Amino acid sequence: MNYTLSDKEKNQRxxxxxxxxxxxxxxxxxxxxxxxxxxxxxxxxxxxxLFVFATKILGLFQKGKSNVFNISINQHRLAFPDLPAAFDGFKILHLSDLHIDAVEGLDNAIIERIKKVDFNLCVLTGDYRKESSGVFTHILSPIEKISKQIQSEFGPLAILGNHDTYLMANYEEESGMRLLINEKVELKRGEDKIIVSGTDDPFSFYTSACLMAFTPEKAFKIAMVHTSELADIAAENDYNLYLCGHTHGGQICLPGGKALISHQTDGNKHVKGFWQLDKMIGYTSVGCGVSGVPLRFNCMPEITVFELVKEQS
Ligand SMILES: [Fe+2]
Known part of the structure; x- marks a missing residue:
């Protein structure tokens, strides 16, 4: 990892x-x-x-399970007028909601997809295990395996989701990823820099400490939050890009992609894909794993790559 924790951050942790x-x-x-x-x-x-039982009766279970491994690589080019010149063409690999123990073999499926993409930084927006309580040490090995594939120019940055425990932070060094727990890091290329901020999960574990991640400093800034719930705070602080997950895009959707359940309280605006708040671009990943049931319908899992380019004025 090419990031260090300051004494102040160690105390805050x-x-x-x-x-x-x-x-x-x-x-x-x-x-x-x-x-x-x-x-x-x-x-x-x-x-x-009951839903799983119904899919078995209707002969849909195997189809739903095979959809879990049908991980798309979605690539997007995003133009920003205030992107520092040195970061023109900077590629971010976004992984979310791995729930790596939900189905056997998902770690290898994700690794095979990652091998096909080129990137400068990988960000992971939370939810590494299936359950939201209980044991977690069984996921450390598959997460380390994935971590070896996501080392790039800058080491991977990760945040916690509502399925993750604070105890995972004890394995930060072994995981090969820098956790951002209400913290921010600067990525530098020569004199140019971008700031990446990451918060603890606001879906189940919001505290005012989450706000410490955000900075009003004038710079190109990216926010990593498990859910879209802090988007207004990021936009108020002039963040350029907000990356989140959590919804799984519904995971079980009607033909056409409408989510049956998405655990959102503000309608469908933040369920999946791009959205905008003031000048800030937001993106909700549908995730590359599953939770609840080992099935997906009409909502394929994704690995996302964003290429940041400088918009010429
Ligand atoms: Fe999740």
Whole structure:
């Protein structure tokens, strides 16, 4: 990893880990708007069980499972007038919602896709395991395997999602990725730089410390957040690009791609793909893994590559 933690960041991490350890045992999600009960979750998982049963009866289960491995590589060119010249052509590989233990062999499928793309920086926007509580050490090995494939000009940057535990941060060095836990890093090419900020997950573990990731400093800035819920704060701080995931694009969609369930409270605006807030471009990845059920319908998994180019005025 070519990033170091300052003493101030080490202290902030200590406070964060104690706070997060308490929140993880709470029966509430902690959101910007306040606490929200998790009680509907048992009902939701029962519905998912019925859904899997129905796909087996209807002969759709194998098709849904094979869709999980049909990972698309989606490439996008984004033009920005204020991109520093040295970063013209800079390529970012975006992986989200790996849930790497949800289906066997997904790590190898992702690695095979990554081998086909060229990039300068890989960013991972959270959710590395299937469950949102319990054991996690079994995912360390497949994550390390993937990490070896995503080392590039700049080391990979990762944030935590609502399925991830604060204990994963103890394996940051072994993982070969720099976690951004309400922190920011500068990427430099000569005199030019861009800033990448990353927050803890605001879907279940929002605290005011998430705001420490954002800076009003005048620079080209990218925000990494598990969900779109902090987009307004990033836009207010003049961030240029906001990358998130979490929704899985619905994962189970109607023909045409409309999500049946996306866990969004603000309509379909942030469910998948591009959106805009003021001058900031946002992108919600549908993710390269699955959770809940090992199936996808009408919403293929994705690995995304963004090429940043300087818009000539
Ligand atoms: Fe997820």
């Amino acid at each position: 200590l406070v964060w880990s104690i706070t997060r350890s308490v929140l993880e045992t709470d029966s509430y999600k902690h959101k910007r708007q306040g606490k929200k009960s998790k009680s509907h979750w048992n009902l939701f998982t029962s519905i998912l069980g």
